[in-house]
Amino acid sequence: MLEVDIDRTRDWDGQTDWERIAEDAVKAAFSVSSHGHLAEAPFTISISIRLSDDGEVHELNRNWRGKDKPTNVLSFPMLKQDELDALANTDDGEVLLGDMILAHGVCAAEAVEKAIPLTQHATHLIVHGTLHLLGLDHIDDAEAEQMEALEVKTLASLGIGNPYSDH
Incomplete structure (x- = not known):
């Protein structure tokens, strides 16, 4: 069973059902991964997602990745x-x-x-972050192509178009 815990700052619209968006994105990402069977496991698999601001993500990106700038999403696999x-x-x-965090300002821009x-872009980033938590990465071209293909497939299952197309 999947459990998605959401925490958000005031930057993120309180009228939007971010919990449902995150749960749908996580479940869809699991379904296309080689670990999809775990979504139906007899134990709970928990993912924590923080919808935050650029400042918090900037600090984490600097401290954990040595990059002194905010980024759209960070994932911390356990x-x-x-x-x-x-x-x-x-x-x-x-x-x-694991945990993931999204920066509102970067995502909105x-x-x-x-x-x-x-909401559509955040869905993509949550899918992306979930795939990182499931062991995928995009360090080299082959890994990037595999991960992007899974993202496109996942987003299509949610009715969202290819974020990598120029159309």
């Missing part, structure tokens, strides 16, 4: 690949997969630049 692969055999009641709603 499990290594071999631990992820062994999860099917766990008898733990709950497993924390990117959404405007792409001429898409913030």
Whole structure:
């Protein structure tokens, strides 16, 4: 069973159902990953998502990645690949997969630049972050292509177009 915990700052619109958006994005990302079966596991897999501001993300990006600027999303996986692969055999009641944080200002500016709603862009970033928590990365071209293909497939299942197309 998947459990998505959401925390948000005032920057994020209180009228938007961010909990539903995040849960839908996480479930969809699981469904296209090689770890999709874990979404139906007899134990709880927990993901924590913080919808925050640029300042908090800037600080985390500087402290954890050595990059002195805010970014759109950061993911902090709690499990290594071999631990992820062994999860099917766990008898733990709950497993924390990891945390992610989104920066409102960066996300909003990117959404405007792409001429898409913030909710759509945030969905993409939550999918992206979830795939990181599931062990995917985009360090080299082959990994980036694989991850982007999974993002496109996931977003299509949510009725969202390809964020990497120029159309």
